[in-house]
Amino acid sequence: MITTSDLRKVYRAQGRPGSTTEIAALDGVDLHVRQGEVYGVVGTSGAGKSTLIRCVNLLERPTSGSVSVDGRELTALSPAELRATRRSIGMVFQHFNLLARRTVAENVELPLELTGLSRRERVAKARELLELVGLADKAKAYPAQLSGGQKQRVGIARALAGDPKVLLSDEATSALDPETTRSILQLLRDLNHQLGLTVLLITHEMDVIKSVCDSAALMRAGRVVESGTLHELLERPGSELARELFPLGEGEPLQGSTLLDITFQGEATAQPFISQLARTYNVDVSIIGAAVETLGGRQVGRMRVSLPGSFDENVVPIGYLREQGLQVEVAA
């Protein structure tokens, strides 16, 4: 649905007179967002996430590389074609960007005015959208009279006005408190299910990825370091994202023991593998850290355990765990 290939964006910063330094905000980003999924890009500030999402609808023109949305190569479009294409790409912003002098309903109608819909159609559509986001009773209020969460709901309703196939979310929940964040994320998830909307969101919060995303990418210094569906990431040995998503803490390894990180999902969660291991091989298993979450309806967990003895002494138990369909990494 959204594909970027070798996307680069270089800013020229004026240094001392005469000298310019080039800063690569995007340094060859390849992103592939499938139709109907919620894709999260996570990274610290300055990693280039914001530049990336703004390049997807060309609010920011990439220095090189290509962006295609719904099979359309955006970088090759004329200005008029680009404007038409942007109407099918919704965008929500961190600071909502609502027009203060328009009522909630009028804000939602704004994109429809641009497409030249009649007044009657606009009013009907705006009412429908406000109902969808649960703000039908606030239609006549001004943005200043709303809470942050309500403002973002208006922003989402406005973004959906053009019946987009793709929704871009630029840190949409970063200015909201945790509870409101959850309700906005739930709304995004619902819209994704109900309308089959493809969502690309950027965030600096791992929790956002964990609670709504099907896939994720980790950005650092203008590059995508790691990407994939959350399940793929969890299965991938040494995945940095998986570690960030399910932190196990810094358990101090016991002297002369082997530390294992075990990831289990799906049916594997139901198996009592720890007690089986202990019984079958007569080893003492200490659990150092564990986290279990539900991802897209499937249980996923990570556990850090320590087995007595060196790695060589534990080859057989580790092999047993792997046979059970668990992913086992030897940490130390």
Add this chain to the structure above:
Amino acid sequence: MGWNDMQPLLVQATQETVWMVGLATLATVLVGLPLGLLLALTRRGGLLQNAGVNKLFGTVVNVGRSLPFVILIVAIIPFTRWVTGTTLGWQAATVPLAVGAIPFFARLVETAVADVDGGLVEAVQAMGGGTWAVVRKALLPEALPALVSALTTTVIALVGYSAMAGTVGGGGLGTLAINYGYMRFETTFMWVIAAELVVLVTLVQLVGEGLARGLDHKRPTTHRTFRRRVTPQISAAPKAAETPAREPELTGSVQR
């Protein structure tokens, strides 16, 4: 000189002042608004960023603003004659008034438009709006309260200018004050005129302020006690109007 003598003179002079300020304001908005918008759009980082155009019009505006008004009146006499066919009376005074106020207003418009949150511009662009849509749907409507404040400031400045134009035959209250108050030593009459100017300016300020507040939906409530926007011109402008013979400080920096 009694009130009965003053009244008809005052009524006529007031009408003249209102006409010249009114027409000059109209011309100022018609020319100054697009000019200010152009300056804001061609700025660095603006939608139509264009250093050449910005520099050109910026220079014109700066020259216009740095000319003392009395000099301006004299300097553009040929232009005034070409437009109105005369160089005397309130009709003639309207021309230099407009020419003097346009650059002043244009700068205020530029600031008001540039103050609009860039996020709104981006939002309109993201929903498929072009430059014109951004101007029409976001920049102008969102800047409206600030534009009304700017216009209030400009009208008050114009009242001051008009009194000055009166000293060189521009008609209106300024001429009256000079002819009677100064030349005939009718000090009382002069003070009556000054008082009327104060009332006029206060009225403009109150109406403008009220209008700007009514248009502004940025704050949750519009209750009077929450009033924040106190315009400093209300104290400065009448002082200029009380002494029409001296040049009011109109070209200085004006805070919104």
